[in-house]
Amino acid sequence: MNDLSSTPALPAEAQLPDDGQPTVINRLDYTPPAWLVPQIALDFALSLDATRVLSVLSVERNPANPAPTLRLNGDGIAARSVNVDGQPHNDWRMDGADLLIDLPGEAHTVTIETVVNPTANTQLSGLYASGGMLCTQCEAEGFRRITFFPDRPDVLSVYTVKMAGDKQKFPILLSNGNPVASGEGEDGTHWAEWHDPWPKPSYLFALVAGDLVASRDSFTTRSGRKVDLAIYVRAGDEARTDHAMRSLIASMEWDEEVYGREYDLDLFNIVAVSDFNAGAMENKGLNVFNTRYILADPETATDGDYDAVEGVVAHEYFHNWSGNRVTCRDWFQLSLKEGFTVLRDQQFSADRGSAPVKRIEDVRILRAAQFPEDSGPLAHPIRPDSYQEISNFYTATVYNKGAEVIRMMTVLAGPERFRKGTDLYFDRHDGEAATCEDFVKAIEDGAGLDLTQFRRWYQQAGTPRVDVAVAHAGDTVTLTLKQTVPPTPGQPDKQPMVIPLRTALFDRATGKHDGEHLIVLAEAEQSFSFSGHATPPVLSINRGFSAPVAIASPVSNEDLVFLAAHDDDPFARYEAMQQLVVQHLVSAVRGELSPAQRDAGRKAIGEAFAAVLADGALDDLMRGELVILPGESYLHEQLAPVDPGKVRAEREDLKRWLGETLKAEWTTLHDRCSAVPYSLDAAARGARKLKTQALVYLAPAAPTEAARRARAQYDAATNMTDRQGALMVLAGLDVPERAVALADFHQRFAGNMLVIDKWFSLQAGSLHPDALAHVQALAGHPDFTLNNPNRVRALYMAAAANPGVFHDASGAGYRMIADLILQLDPINGNVAARFVPPLGRWKKIEPARAALMRAELERIAAQPGLSRDVREQVSKSLE
Numbered sequence: 001m002n003d004l005s006s007t008p009a010l011p012a013e014a015q016l017p018d019d020g021q022p023t024v025i026n027r028l029d030y031t032p033p034a035w036l037v038p039q040i041a042l043d044f045a046l047s048l049d050a051t052r053v054l055s056v057l058s059v060e061r062n063p064a065n066p067a068p069t070l071r072l073n074g075d076g077i078a079a080r081s082v083n084v085d086g087q088p089h090n091d092w093r094m095d096g097a098d099l100l101i102d103l104p105g106e107a108h109t110v111t112i113e114t115v116v117n118p119t120a121n122t123q124l125s126g127l128y129a130s131g132g133m134l135c136t137q138c139e140a141e142g143f144r145r146i147t148f149f150p151d152r153p154d155v156l157s158v159y160t161v162k163m164a165g166d167k168q169k170f171p172i173l174l175s176n177g178n179p180v181a182s183g184e185g186e187d188g189t190h191w192a193e194w195h196d197p198w199p200k201p202s203y204l205f206a207l208v209a210g211d212l213v214a215s216r217d218s219f220t221t222r223s224g225r226k227v228d229l230a231i232y233v234r235a236g237d238e239a240r241t242d243h244a245m246r247s248l249i250a251s252m253e254w255d256e257e258v259y260g261r262e263y264d265l266d267l268f269n270i271v272a273v274s275d276f277n278a279g280a281m282e283n284k285g286l287n288v289f290n291t292r293y294i295l296a297d298p299e300t301a302t303d304g305d306y307d308a309v310e311g312v313v314a315h316e317y318f319h320n321w322s323g324n325r326v327t328c329r330d331w332f333q334l335s336l337k338e339g340f341t342v343l344r345d346q347q348f349s350a351d352r353g354s355a356p357v358k359r360i361e362d363v364r365i366l367r368a369a370q371f372p373e374d375s376g377p378l379a380h381p382i383r384p385d386s387y388q389e390i391s392n393f394y395t396a397t398v399y400n401k402g403a404e405v406i407r408m409m410t411v412l413a414g415p416e417r418f419r420k421g422t423d424l425y426f427d428r429h430d431g432e433a434a435t436c437e438d439f440v441k442a443i444e445d446g447a448g449l450d451l452t453q454f455r456r457w458y459q460q461a462g463t464p465r466v467d468v469a470v471a472h473a474g475d476t477v478t479l480t481l482k483q484t485v486p487p488t489p490g491q492p493d494k495q496p497m498v499i500p501l502r503t504a505l506f507d508r509a510t511g512k513h514d515g516e517h518l519i520v521l522a523e524a525e526q527s528f529s530f531s532g533h534a535t536p537p538v539l540s541i542n543r544g545f546s547a548p549v550a551i552a553s554p555v556s557n558e559d560l561v562f563l564a565a566h567d568d569d570p571f572a573r574y575e576a577m578q579q580l581v582v583q584h585l586v587s588a589v590r591g592e593l594s595p596a597q598r599d600a601g602r603k604a605i606g607e608a609f610a611a612v613l614a615d616g617a618l619d620d621l622m623r624g625e626l627v628i629l630p631g632e633s634y635l636h637e638q639l640a641p642v643d644p645g646k647v648r649a650e651r652e653d654l655k656r657w658l659g660e661t662l663k664a665e666w667t668t669l670h671d672r673c674s675a676v677p678y679s680l681d682a683a684a685r686g687a688r689k690l691k692t693q694a695l696v697y698l699a700p701a702a703p704t705e706a707a708r709r710a711r712a713q714y715d716a717a718t719n720m721t722d723r724q725g726a727l728m729v730l731a732g733l734d735v736p737e738r739a740v741a742l743a744d745f746h747q748r749f750a751g752n753m754l755v756i757d758k759w760f761s762l763q764a765g766s767l768h769p770d771a772l773a774h775v776q777a778l779a780g781h782p783d784f785t786l787n788n789p790n791r792v793r794a795l796y797m798a799a800a801a802n803p804g805v806f807h808d809a810s811g812a813g814y815r816m817i818a819d820l821i822l823q824l825d826p827i828n829g830n831v832a833a834r835f836v837p838p839l840g841r842w843k844k845i846e847p848a849r850a851a852l853m854r855a856e857l858e859r860i861a862a863q864p865g866l867s868r869d870v871r872e873q874v875s876k877s878l879e
């Protein structure tokens, strides 16, 4: 039992307790660790298929919870040897995958040797190989796949990391902190030693070894520290790192200015890898990125890709304070770092570009990704109460709703007081593993707010709905607001939330309002009166989307057209446009519209569109936002149970009608925008956005003309925004230009993985009637592989998000996604589990399709040996 070199790697099932029920971790069961690890020295003998890891832990009893047993987590690893205080030690045991040692004293040195196979690590968690390089991903629980350790975020250690390996294969050797020594070894090897002075949890550890080239720059902090910056990529990619580097420098400047946060090491390294489960990772001083969020040049990256690079580089950089200097006590507190860091990256991007457009995009993402989560079987509060597999909680709720909750604090406090709160938070908790409660308390104390009731946002899941009634008498208008928070799994009854609503009342005659009011709804039902309104005003509520709620207010089409044209809050203008279209499409899908009502509804929408297209005061970026129709998933939310086929048909028919009715406007627009030369400034970006929007409306109305224009746009393109936009439109049409352009694109960008991903996505996400068959065929394309998460997402996430594919009435779309989950699960359970939520929405779909979706979930559930990731998502989706 003590010679663990013969212990087989433990599969996930070995961690199931005897009763076969999955282990549920509960938030309230938190206890401090029995042992602390103030220091760790790691020594890696690098190899692609057998890396030897020697780990020396200095352990100390934790006075907060002393106990004799040291629990070291492991996952699929075996100890080759265990030493305590320099002596071979036999008195240890395994508990599932964990290694336990009883230790008599107050402090000991524990040395453990493990060997891992990076090439066999297709889960991409722990130490893995990607295109000949070695890299790590340790959040949330990957470190335990490398060595035995108390792999929990409240154990903070100072790391010293030595690594040695073949100089040819691994010329670059990186870890966290600063390089302290290096040298040559025997037989063509070399070594490097790194030291990170900042104590950190194991999830922030990183190591990279490979043949990489660096783009370099530097940044001098406001206190005068010169920081060397490097972005490591594969040779040949260095020309595409400029935008990432500029974004990094801008982030460093911004965090000093806006949050008073300065960088704290002499170097900051970024490495881009092609095989990565998520977007990027904030490892201390050594961020590891999916190439997708680093590489950008005009020819291969769209304007959206540029924004994504800027946002993710900033996000990871901002984690240095919100996440690394102050980390999470346990994984239930994930939103402490993620919600806050998303808010920070959103604020940064808003400051860098168009703030209103950024806000609209963020709300669109929230509604498309988080609202469905909040109303489905996987709904959870931003601070969950329990989990089986923490990887399943890197969700739009924890990230994006988490950001919205903190944004509401900024609305309640105002920017200056909010900053006092964050200053206090960083002061109080620097160097600690903190909780969401610590954050709220610091904002409360620093900003001078009472957030007692507000804390419910951390406890209750579900999107609150606010019903608005407007009454007018004499010169007084009274708003009566009723809130309901819907029941969610495990939370049948809800308490009222604190809902800050920025509100304005417009005078119809002047088109102006008398100043914005901040209404704070805190009761189940509450009335608010405003005098000085001789005539009934037009209500503009939840301006700027000040609260992440659904507003139900009886606004006439006429008033919505008014707000779409006149509201001085750009978000509210967008919202009015959306509401106008949503109301119309929802009624149309429900079959509630008489022919006359359909005409009237369309006429109002057409008028609003015409006004937007003609408004000389609007910039094109904003105009581009205003003419985007509400997404299908958002419409599904309003309709449940929904027939996705009807939504697609009505939405497309409205698009066709707008294309026909405003044909002259769209063609003029396409001509005007096509004449604007490429640059990254807002005007040129706006022109590119509108150029493709014009084609989107022309396509269903005048397919031949649209195809001709799209082909011309494709051929003339000097940049990926124009090229991809044109190809997207062509991919949805049954025209001869389609195949020609798709073939050209594939050939033109052969070998560029990120661009070939686009080629897969465009086809899987297209409006083409045969899109499902296209996806099925693409799965057999030589460029397709299940081993690269970007490629899997490019084909199948686009397919799962395309109702025309996923909700095909035959059920073939559901079957395809279930087959994918079953095939992918043994390779990468983390990524496989991400495909379960689309099937989990079956309760929202009309009965025939719902039965087919459920049957696929049951088929998955019946499969033995599922990963914990997929098992949790599937079992919850069937409840």
Ligand code: 0A1
Pocket (backbone or CB within 6 Å): 137, 139, 140, 277, 278, 279, 280, 281, 282, 315, 316, 338, 391, 394, 830
């Ligand atoms: N903390 C990272 C997200 C992340 C989470 C898990 C990962 O591996 C499965 C990777 C990255 C962030 O918020 O950027």
Ligand code: ZN
Pocket (backbone or CB within 6 Å): 315, 319, 337, 338, 341
């Ligand atoms: Zn993050």
